[in-house]
Amino acid sequence: MNTSITSSRKAVLDGLADELLAATVSLVPVAPLRDRLQGMTLSDSYDVQNSQLEQHLANGRVLAGRKVGLTSVAMQRQLGVDSPDFGFFFEDMVHHDGARIPASTFIQPKVEPEFGFVLKESLQGPGITLEQAAAAIGAIYPAIEIIDSRITDWDIKLVDTVADNASCGAIAVGTTPLDIDPADLQDVTCSLVIDGEVTGTGTGADVMGNPVAPLAWLANVLGEQGVALEAGQLVLPGSFTAAMPVVTDSTATADFGPLGSLTIHFTD
Numbered sequence: 001m002n003t004s005i006t007s008s009r010k011a012v013l014d015g016l017a018d019e020l021l022a023a024t025v026s027l028v029p030v031a032p033l034r035d036r037l038q039g040m041t042l043s044d045s046y047d048v049q050n051s052q053l054e055q056h057l058a059n060g061r062v063l064a065g066r067k068v069g070l071t072s073v074a075m076q077r078q079l080g081v082d083s084p085d086f087g088f089f090f091e092d093m094v095h096h097d098g099a100r101i102p103a104s105t106f107i108q109p110k111v112e113p114e115f116g117f118v119l120k121e122s123l124q125g126p127g128i129t130l131e132q133a134a135a136a137i138g139a140i141y142p143a144i145e146i147i148d149s150r151i152t153d154w155d156i157k158l159v160d161t162v163a164d165n166a167s168c169g170a171i172a173v174g175t176t177p178l179d180i181d182p183a184d185l186q187d188v189t190c191s192l193v194i195d196g197e198v199t200g201t202g203t204g205a206d207v208m209g210n211p212v213a214p215l216a217w218l219a220n221v222l223g224e225q226g227v228a229l230e231a232g233q234l235v236l237p238g239s240f241t242a243a244m245p246v247v248t249d250s251t252a253t254a255d256f257g258p259l260g261s262l263t264i265h266f267t268d
């Protein structure tokens with residue numbers, strides 16, 4: 001192995017992680033990352049993501065859970081990609097039903113309606129099946145992910161969004177679980193409602209065929225790296241619909257019909 005090439009590559013990746021960390025604070029987005037390192041791979045992007053995770057944890061932030069993204073055809077089409085990705089979120093990024101969230105704390109926020117799975121037991125791949133993943137779910141909540149891009153104008157390809165923590169901005173999760181069995185999630189319908197208008201509707205089957213599949217996928221991918229999903233963590237398996245932009249004074253609802261809903265408001 002040519003160590004000088006390897007170490008200069010690492011220096012570029014560390015620099016990208018530092019730029020993204022700075023953008024998280026300044027709210028000034030950065031230029032797309034994909035052309036900054038010749039042949040930038042998905043593995044490079046996850047290294048950039050991981051470097052940020054480690055620095056946040058070293059600064060005392062507490063991991064609350066993980067998100068899987070790009071699991072629906074709607075979102076894959078919107079971003080022009082064909083595979084899922086994942087990211088992390090901390091306790092200080094989690095909001096609850098009725099939250100009033102300053103839009104000014106994001107760069108270019110959009111919202112996505114999702115399930116929120118709270119795990120009752122830990123899950124670690126490889127080899128986690130759908131049945132094992134479903135059995136690890138303790139409660140299912142309505143959730144909204146606020147995605148945000150630290151890349152200018154959402155000009156992202158897969159390597160950009162992965163490095164940028166899968167574009168995770170914040171999470172909102174309901175306080176009352178949805179009364180539904182993990183085996184029945186494919187048939188559940190969810191609409192995204194912005195300011196009273198339905199902007200999109202999807203079913204559980206639109207989320208990788210079954211919303212439990214992203215949970216199993218994540219447990220297996222992280223398991224390959226020796227990382228477990230822990231009991232008590234919240235996992236978001238991906239959006240039912242295309243993401244929609246929000247601004248100050250927007251109200252967003254993830255509407256699961258008779259099963260329940262979650263509403264958040266964006267303030268100044």
Ligand SMILES: C=C/C=C(\O)C(=O)O
Nearest residue numbers: 069070075167238239
């Ligand atoms: C860019 C982010 C995409 C997601 O979070 C998703 O598809 O759920």
